[in-house]
Amino acid sequence: MTRYDPDEPPVDVDPAFRRSFQDRIVRWYRRAGRDLPWRSLTSPYQVAVSEILLQQTQAARVAPVFEEFVARWPSVENLHAATLEEVKALTDPLGYHIRGAWLKELARIVVERHGGELPDSLAALRELPGLGPYAAAAVYVFGLRRRAALLDTNIARVLTRAVGLPADGSVYRDNRRLSDLAEQLVPARRHYDYHQGLMDLGATVCLSRSPRCQRCPLRRVCRAVTGGPPVAFWNEQGVVMAAERTVGYRVGSRAAVNPTPEALTRRNSS
Numbered sequence: 496m497t498r499y500d501p502d503e504p505p506v507d508v509d510p511a512f513r514r515s516f517q518d519r520i521v522r523w524y525r526r527a528g529r530d531l532p533w534r535s536l537t538s539p540y541q542v543a544v545s546e547i548l549l550q551q552t553q554a555a556r557v558a559p560v561f562e563e564f565v566a567r568w569p570s571v572e573n574l575h576a577a578t579l580e581e582v583k584a585l586t587d588p589l590g591y592h593i594r595g596a597w598l599k600e601l602a603r604i605v606v607e608r609h610g611g612e613l614p615d616s617l618a619a620l621r622e623l624p625g626l627g628p629y630a631a632a633a634v635y636v637f638g639l640r641r642r643a644a645l646l647d648t649n650i651a652r653v654l655t656r657a658v659g660l661p662a663d664g665s666v667y668r669d670n671r672r673l674s675d676l677a678e679q680l681v682p683a684r685r686h687y688d689y690h691q692g693l694m695d696l697g698a699t700v701c702l703s704r705s706p707r708c709q710r711c712p713l714r715r716v717c718r719a720v721t722g723g724p725p726v727a728f729w730n731e732q733g734v735v736m737a738a739e740r741t742v743g744y745r746v747g748s749r750a751a752v753n754p755t756p757e758a759l760t761r762r763n764s765s
């Protein structure tokens with residue numbers, strides 16, 4: 496079993512919950528997932544382009560730029576042959592201007608060191624320009640169709656709420672409990688649809704300030720809604736959020752749902 500700090504309880508997901516959680520997300524994604532241009536991709540290169548363009552930018556703004564990008568440079572060799580000015584002319588209007596240089600450098604490294612194919616290990620992907628831990632894992636999962644646990648802010652929010660993982664601000668940074676939880680929940684198969692569904696849930700249903708629990712495929716199993724001991728959760732800003740059918744109590748800068756005795760004590764003494 497993974498070892499944690501003494502005050503960190505280990506995460507141990509019930510197998511029945513895990514199966515239900517996975518099934519609900521996959522079925523919901525196949526029925527109601529967003530139609531985004533990068534969803535039909537099979538090329539790891541094009542997935543890498545989409546991940547770099549999506550950094551710090553909304554999907555709706557990225558979509559037309561991405562479509563033009565892959566139409567002009569459909570392969571990594573095409574991108575390598577383009578000039579930096581040509582690439583920046585297309586990507587700079589999205590802001591975050593470093594992206595053009597990252598894309599050009601990524602193309603150079605992939606062509607010169609990897610024979611024109613993106614590397615097929617997570618460690619090597621992480622060394623490419625513009626691909627941090629999340630983007631590298633996304634290329635691994637969505638481009639190479641390999642199994643790995645994806646974790647970004649949206650996914651962290653869904654997981655912590657659904658499982659009722661006692662969370663604080665640090666859970667959204669480098670938290671081993673959360674990484675372990677994410678790893679335990681990834682299905683052995685269907686992990687592509689599972690991760691796409693998780694991201695759509697976080698972006699459109701399990702919103703930070705106003706989760707739409709009545710529309711959520713997890714509502715019958717989500718601990719933030721069904722309650723149970725002990726459930727406490729926060730949004731990224733540490734602000735109380737009110738899931739439907741729950742009562743939120745402000746505890747300092749935190750919110751406790753179905754508060755534990757400790758939470759009530761803190762609330763009453765604050």
Ligand code: SF4
Binds near residue numbers: 701714
């Ligand atoms: S039921 Fe509500 S809190 Fe739970 S995962 Fe769905 S939207 Fe989020």
